[in-house]
Amino acid sequence: MNNIKTTFSIKDLENLSGIKAHTIRIWEKRYNLLEPERTETNIRYYNLASLQKLLNVSFLNNNGYKISKIAKLKRENIPLLVKEISEKSDSKENTINAFKLSMLNFDQALFYNTYESLAKEKSFKDIFYNIFIPLLSEIGMLWQTDSITPAHEHFITTLIRQKILVSTELYQSKKTNISNKTFVLYLPDNEVHELGLMYINYEIISKGYHSIFLGQSVPIDSLIDILTYYDDITFISYFTVKPEKDELLNYINEFNEKILLKGNSDFWLLGKQLEYINTGKLPNNITTYKTIESLVKKL
Template structure:
């Protein structure tokens, strides 16, 4: 079911404007006119959500709230479009993605995606639009502003775009067949968007990759050590293993996969940043993001 009523906390979480500030603006400027429940609790409709997202965008662009308050809803939308054309389109596109998600609107998602793709190319869309949006998505889900259906809906649409672009590259012959990158997610880890995009970036740069996907058991990985190409294993940790389980995961990889050989493990993802230096073996590296991984591979660095 499409979410059509929002609390003031929902508006805060989606727009980044504090609830007490929204209340002040309602009283001082009449910017929003909420409905009230029988217990006098504010509720807002989709139109109010869109308006507060637009106001947030203009505020971030440096427009004073007193000036915004003098504009009609239609004029606010015009100002947002004008600023987006001249300045940071990404911020506006992220706000629109939120609306597409809340409305389960596939056509709106496609319009936003295509507009960004035409300007930035797919890598630009992922880094500049999808990555910051997905970072906000996690918070919106944790704060219960959206539910699991919203997260699955928008994540599936983004994943579709990654797969479409990935297919264009995955059958090309790699430039270097002496090195292979084995991409996998740990057991019980299912969040594969980041790893899929990393596979896309590696293939685009001519790397030899093998993508194994979600929930791989470590016992299956030593197989790749006995091939002609030297393997580097890359994993992306979002949920599993948990922070407490990370030292054990690294120790198990060293025991079951490396087993005394000089085999590297590269680790990315939100939980990867929780790894302590003392728990890392010399052949285990933590990266802050995908661009750092690309920079680690000398023959992939694009020269100006």
């Protein structure tokens, strides 16, 4: 079971807000913006309310409000002012901060309101590339530094997943196949990071191609039967944490022997794990991509 993180070190606050620990201490002493608690060994720590306040203060400061003026605001008026500004602003930074606040507060309403404001002005593609990808990258760093819990990450990724699904369904209902090519999208065993693959599925379907989305943790042997149904298949997978770097070449060789050598198929790959192999020595029908955008351009 995930335990919700409710106490934070000053280093956590620095990671989450982007404000240096030295500056946070100055704001505490000079303006009494935060009131840290202390452990029995006199180590400073902060509760969730302090973190939320600091993020709001950072938001206002980035929008031209001086710290001296923010410090004079009533505590309950600070989030109201943040909400007012975020609704009027088109700033990428402001939008990402709003999504971060929704994650930290487990606030679905803030997520939906922020997204709806974006959707009035931007396409889903713009939102994904310019907002969600930077947001997810930042969340990944926060998770790695233990500044947020898995519960926070699951909360925000589930909401983003919903938006991808809704956008995909809008095109699936049209049922237009512009060629005989079929794309099969899957993640290898024990790989569960599927948001990138889900977005690629959205792009494929929006362009009128036939797509089969299999999702997380699919064994290679489970893909063999698909070869009997379609003649022209491009398999796409995303290696974020799996296979392990020591298993990568064995996995690719097994895929080549069991799938690619038995039919007219191609294999497109993305993901951080590809850093551990020499992609230049892969078979001709295996193509690697550094970004989702570069893959989409090949569709």
